[in-house]
Amino acid sequence: MTTVDFGVTEGLRSQERQRALVAAGKSQTLNSRHFTGHAVDVMAYTNGHGTWEWRYYEQINTAFQAAAQELGVDVEWGGHWRTLRDGAHFQLSWQAYP
Numbered sequence: 001m002t003t004v005d006f007g008v009t010e011g012l013r014s015q016e017r018q019r020a021l022v023a024a025g026k027s028q029t030l031n032s033r034h035f036t037g038h039a040v041d042v043m044a045y046t047n048g049h050g051t052w053e054w055r056y057y058e059q060i061n062t063a064f065q066a067a068a069q070e071l072g073v074d075v076e077w078g079g080h081w082r083t084l085r086d087g088a089h090f091q092l093s094w095q096a097y098p
Helices: 015-023 054-071
Strands: 005-010 039-046 049-051 075-077 089-092
Touching (some): 054 075
16 A cells, blocks of 8 residues: 555556657666566656656655565566666566566
8 A cells, every 4th residue: 555646657557659769768778578568667656747756766666566565466566677767667577577
């Protein structure tokens, strides 16, 4: 459970959309889990407005990981990536869900 209000902003994504995100520097891959529906991006909301403040995404991740553990699902958080950390991104792991 999280006290941070959030919503899914994007799930399944086209290759055209992904290419545009790479061109804009918002993604670094053309092999996205969004293509298969194995990923979602979320937006944190405070006082009715979207925010990119990192602390909220850390809290959302804590809730995602607790729920994933409870359900036995392997979820990866883009906030743990070494390059282009993406706090809004969550995906089912490549290993468990090829």
